[in-house]
Amino acid sequence: MDVLQKEHERLSKRLSSSKTVDEIQKTIDLLQEARNTIAADPTKASITLAKLQNPVKAAFDATNESLKETHSSLNKYSKALDKLFKDRPLPSSDDDALSSSSSLVSRAIVMHLLREGQFSVASTFLSELSQKKESSRPQEQKTNGAEASPSLEDIQTGELREQFATMYHILHQLKFESNLLPAIQWAREHRQQLQARGSHLEFELCRLQFVWLFHGGGNPQASMAAGRQAALEYARREFHAFVPDHLREIQQLMGAMAFCPNLETSPYRAIFHNPTAWSDVAQSFTREFCSLLGLSADSPLYIAATAGAIALPTLMKVQTIMKAKRTEWTSQNELPVEIPLPPSYLFHSIFVCPVSKEQTTDENPPMMMPCGHVIANDSLQRLSKGGKFKCPYCPSESHARDARKVIL
Numbered sequence: 001m002d003v004l005q006k007e008h009e010r011l012s013k014r015l016s017s018s019k020t021v022d023e024i025q026k027t028i029d030l031l032q033e034a035r036n037t038i039a040a041d042p043t044k045a046s047i048t049l050a051k052l053q054n055p056v057k058a059a060f061d062a063t064n065e066s067l068k069e070t071h072s073s074l075n076k077y078s079k080a081l082d083k084l085f086k087d088r089p090l091p092s093s094d095d096d097a098l099s100s101s102s103s104l105v106s107r108a109i110v111m112h113l114l115r116e117g118q119f120s121v122a123s124t125f126l127s128e129l130s131q132k133k134e135s136s137r138p139q140e141q142k143t144n145g146a147e148a149s150p151s152l153e154d155i156q157t158g159e160l161r162e163q164f165a166t167m168y169h170i171l172h173q174l175k176f177e178s179n180l181l182p183a184i185q186w187a188r189e190h191r192q193q194l195q196a197r198g199s200h201l202e203f204e205l206c207r208l209q210f211v212w213l214f215h216g217g218g219n220p221q222a223s224m225a226a227g228r229q230a231a232l233e234y235a236r237r238e239f240h241a242f243v244p245d246h247l248r249e250i251q252q253l254m255g256a257m258a259f260c261p262n263l264e265t266s267p268y269r270a271i272f273h274n275p276t277a278w279s280d281v282a283q284s285f286t287r288e289f290c291s292l293l294g295l296s297a298d299s300p301l302y303i304a305a306t307a308g309a310i311a312l313p314t315l316m317k318v319q320t321i322m323k324a325k326r327t328e329w330t331s332q333n334e335l336p337v338e339i340p341l342p343p344s345y346l347f348h349s350i351f352v353c354p355v356s357k358e359q360t361t362d363e364n365p366p367m368m369m370p371c372g373h374v375i376a377n378d379s380l381q382r383l384s385k386g387g388k389f390k391c392p393y394c395p396s397e398s399h400a401r402d403a404r405k406v407i408l
C-alpha cells in the first residue's frame with residue numbers, strides 16, 4: 001500500500017507541476033494571434049504563416065516532452081495498482097438476490113441521490129429509467145408483471161424531492177450562514193411529532209441560538225454586554241415553553257452568565273465553547289427530519305454498499321472454497337459464514353436459543369427463567385410440559401409461567 005501511496009503522490013505532483021497545459025495554451029495563443037493578423041490584413045497571410053512555423057513546432061516538441069514524463073509516472077502508478085489488486089473475478093451473479101427486483105434497486109438509488117441533495121442527477125436518472133421502461137415494456141410485463149413500483153412514481157411526483165429541497169435549504173442556512181431560524185421554525189411546526197419521538201431538537205436549536213447571540217450574533221464588533229443582553233432577551237422571549245422539560249439546562253445557561261467573561265475556564269465551557277455544536281445540531285436536525293419522513297438518518301444504499309464492501313473479501317473466499325470442494329449452500333437468506341461488521345452497522349439484536357439453536361422470533365420469543373438463563377419459548381414449553389422443570393443450564397427449578405419474555 002505504501003508503494004501505491006508514493007506513486008500516487010508522485011503522479012499528482014507531476015500533474016500539478018506539469019507545464020503541458022501552459023505549453024498548449026501558448027500554442028493556442030500563437031495560432032489565434034496569427035488568425036487575427038491574417039483576418040485584419042489577408043495580404044500578410046504567407047509571411048504570418050511562415051513566421052508561425054518554428055514557434056509552433058517548438059511548442060509541440062515541448063508539449064510532447066512534458067507528456068512523456070506524465071506517461072511514465074502514470075505507467076508506474078497503474079503497475080503498482082495491478083500489483084496490489086490482483087485481477088480476481090468478483091462473486092458471480094448466479095445467485096444475485098436482487099436481479100428480480102431491479103425497481104427496488106432503482107428506487108434505492110433515487111432515494112440516495114435525493115437525500116444527498118443531488119436533485120438534478122436524480123431527475124436525470126428517473127427520466128432515463130422511464131425511457132428504458134418505455135422501450136422494454138412488453139417484455140417486462142411478461143417477466144415482471146406483478147412487480148409494479150408505485151414507490152418510484154411517488155418519488156416522481158416530486159413531493160419527496162420538495163421535502164429534501166426544504167431540508168437542504170435549512171441545512172445550508174444552518175451550516176453556511178449560521179442562521180438557525182429556519183430550522184427552529186421547522187422544529188416549531190413539527191413540535192408535536194418531535195415530542196412524540198422524544199426528540200429535544202427544538203430546545204437544542206434554541207439553546208445554540210442563545211449561545212450564538214451571547215457571542216455577538218455573528219457580529220465580531222458587538223460588545224460583550226450587547227451580546228449578553230441579546231441572549232437574555234431571547235431567553236425571556238423563547239425559553240418559557242421549555243421550562244417544564246428543560247429547567248435544568250435553562251438554569252445552566254443563566255448560571256453561566258455569572259462566569260462571564262471567564263467562560264472559557266468555567267464549568268460551562270462545554271456549552272459556550274463547543275467546537276462541534278453546529279455540526280451536532282445539523283446532524284440531529286437531519287436525523288429528525290428524515291425520521292419524520294419515515295426514513296433512517298443515513299442512506300440505506302450507502303450502508304448496504306459499505307457493508308457489502310466489508311463483506312466482499314469473505315464472500316470471495318467462501319466462493320473459492322465452495323468451488324474447490326464442490327459444495328453448495330442451499331439455505332436461503334442466510335450465509336454460511338459470519339461477517340463481522342463495525343458496531344454502528346448492527347441494527348437489530350438477535351437471540352439464538354441455546355437449546356434448539358434456532359433464532360428467536362416474535363412468535364417464538366426469548367424467555368428468561370427466574371435463574372436468569374434465557375431460552376426460546378418453544379424450548380421452554382417443550383421442557384416444562386406445563387409443569388415444574390429444571391433449567392438446562394443450572395440446578396434451579398422453576399415453573400414455565402414464572403419465565404418472562406425478553407424484549408430485544
Ligand SMILES: [Zn+2]
Binds near residue numbers: 369372391395
Ligand atoms: Zn438456570
